[in-house]
Amino acid sequence: MKTKNNLVALIFISSLFVQGSADACCGDGKEAAGAAIKAGDLVSQAISSATSAIAAVLEHLNLTILTGFGKLYAEIEKQTAAMRTFAEGNAAVQSQMHMERARAEAQLRYEPSPRQCFEAAGGAGAGVASAGAAQALRSYNTDSAKRTLFTPNTSAAVGKLYDDHVNNYCSQQDADLGRCSRPADPAMQNADVRADATLNTSSYTPDQIAAAQAFVTNVVNPMPTQNIPKNWESTNQGKTFVAGQYIEQARASVAANSLNAAVAERTPIQGLGAAAMLNKADVSRLELMESQVRGRFESPAWYKMIAGLGMENMMREVVKIMALQTSMDFDRYKKTERIEAVLATQLAISVEQDSAVRMRELRNAAAKAGR
Structure with missing residues (x-):
C-alpha cells in the first residue's frame, strides 16, 4: 500500500511540473512570481516525498534481496556441506576399498602355501x-x-646261507620237505631268494634289511673264494x-x-x-x-588345495614339483651310470674270455714254431 501511495505522489509531481509551467507562462508580474514560488515549493515537497518514497522502496528491495540471497547462501552452504560430506565419505570408502583390494592381492601374492611347512621339512x-x-x-x-x-672257509660261508634260510626264511614247501619245523611269517618266506621281496617295497623293517642283504649275497657272491x-x-x-x-x-x-x-x-x-x-x-x-x-x-x-591357490602360490607349487623332478632325474642319472658300469663290466669279461681262448691257441702255435 505504501509503495502504491508513493507512485501516486510521483504522478502528482509530474502533473505539477506541467501545470506550473503553464501557469508561470500565462501569468505576469507579482502574481506570476508568487505562483512560481508556490509551484516550486510544491515541487520541492513532492521531490522530497518522492525521494523518501524511492529510498524506502529501494531499502525494502535491498532487504528483500538480502533476505533471499541469505536463504540462497544458507541453502548453498547446506548443499555444499552435504556434498563435502558425501565427497569425504566417498573418498573414505574408495580408500578403504583400495586398501582391502591391496591387502587381498598381497595376501594372495605373499601368503605362504598351506604346504609350506611340510615342503620345507x-x-x-x-x-x-x-x-x-x-x-x-x-x-x-x-x-x-x-x-x-x-672268507676263511667257503663251506662255512655257504652253510650259513643254508642255516639262515631255514631259520629265518623257511617256506611252507621247505617245511613240507622237513627242512624246518614251521614256515616263517608269510611276508618273510623265501625273502632271501626273491627279488620282489627286496625291491617291491619302499622301506624295510630290520628283518627285511637282513633278508635284502642275504638276497644280494646270494646273487653276487654266494660261494666266496676261500x-x-x-x-x-x-x-x-x-x-x-x-x-x-x-x-x-x-x-x-x-x-x-x-x-x-x-x-x-x-x-x-x-x-x-x-x-x-x-x-x-x-x-x-x-x-x-x-x-x-x-x-x-x-x-x-x-x-x-591347488584349485584355490592364487597365481603366485600356484607358481611356487610348480617350482617345487620341478625341483622334485630334478632330484628324481639325478637319481635316474646315477642309476643309468650303474647300468652302464654293469654293461661295461660284462663286455670286459666277454672280451677277456674270447681273448683268452685265442691267445692260448696263438701261444701254443708259437711254442710249436719255436721248437
Whole structure:
C-alpha cells in the first residue's frame, strides 16, 4: 500500500511540473512570481516525498534481496556441506576399498602355501636322506668286499646261507620237505631268494634289511673264494692267487654296488620321518621321495588345495614339483651310470674270455714254431 501511495505522489509531481509551467507562462508580474514560488515549493515537497518514497522502496528491495540471497547462501552452504560430506565419505570408502583390494592381492601374492611347512621339512630332510643312504651303501659294499676277499672257509660261508634260510626264511614247501619245523611269517618266506621281496617295497623293517642283504649275497657272491694260508701268499703263486681275488672283487663289486644301492635307498634313517613331518619317525630315502609324489598325485586334498591357490602360490607349487623332478632325474642319472658300469663290466669279461681262448691257441702255435 505504501509503495502504491508513493507512485501516486510521483504522478502528482509530474502533473505539477506541467501545470506550473503553464501557469508561470500565462501569468505576469507579482502574481506570476508568487505562483512560481508556490509551484516550486510544491515541487520541492513532492521531490522530497518522492525521494523518501524511492529510498524506502529501494531499502525494502535491498532487504528483500538480502533476505533471499541469505536463504540462497544458507541453502548453498547446506548443499555444499552435504556434498563435502558425501565427497569425504566417498573418498573414505574408495580408500578403504583400495586398501582391502591391496591387502587381498598381497595376501594372495605373499601368503605362504598351506604346504609350506611340510615342503620345507621335506626339503631339509632330503639332504639328510641322501647322506644316510650313502652311508648305508658304503656299509653294505664293505660287507660284500669282505666276503670276497676275506672268507676263511667257503663251506662255512655257504652253510650259513643254508642255516639262515631255514631259520629265518623257511617256506611252507621247505617245511613240507622237513627242512624246518614251521614256515616263517608269510611276508618273510623265501625273502632271501626273491627279488620282489627286496625291491617291491619302499622301506624295510630290520628283518627285511637282513633278508635284502642275504638276497644280494646270494646273487653276487654266494660261494666266496676261500683264502689261502698266510705263508702261501709270499710265493709268486700265492701273490697271483690274491691278485685273482682282487680281480674277482672288482668285477663283483659292480653288481654288488647296484643291488646294495637299492637296499640302501630302502633302509630307514633314524629320525628322518619326524624331521620331514611324516607319520613315521624313521623312514627311508625312497619312502621320503614317495611321500612327495603320493602327497600330490594320489591326494584329493592336494587337488582341492591347488584349485584355490592364487597365481603366485600356484607358481611356487610348480617350482617345487620341478625341483622334485630334478632330484628324481639325478637319481635316474646315477642309476643309468650303474647300468652302464654293469654293461661295461660284462663286455670286459666277454672280451677277456674270447681273448683268452685265442691267445692260448696263438701261444701254443708259437711254442710249436719255436721248437
